[in-house]
Amino acid sequence: MQLGTRWPFGAEPPASVPASIRPAIAEAEVGRVDGAGRAWTLTWLEGRPIAELDDGTVVRESTDPHAGTADAGDDDW
Structure with a gap:
């Protein structure tokens, strides 16, 4: 089991927040x-x-194996 945490907007996330x-x-x-x-x-x-931010903004870990690559979904013509 992993426990969640809270931290203020604009502050450095706690160490328990994954780098991903x-x-x-x-x-x-x-x-x-x-x-x-x-x-x-x-x-x-x-x-x-x-x-999740209090206003409903949600950030999830990407499950897309191409996320973060410069050419994901782009065609060089």
């Missing part, structure tokens, strides 16, 4: 001005981490 979703959390926070007073909640579903 940290970039997506940071990306979700970039440029947002409505984060004051909000918090993230880390939960686990079938062993996979899910971070």
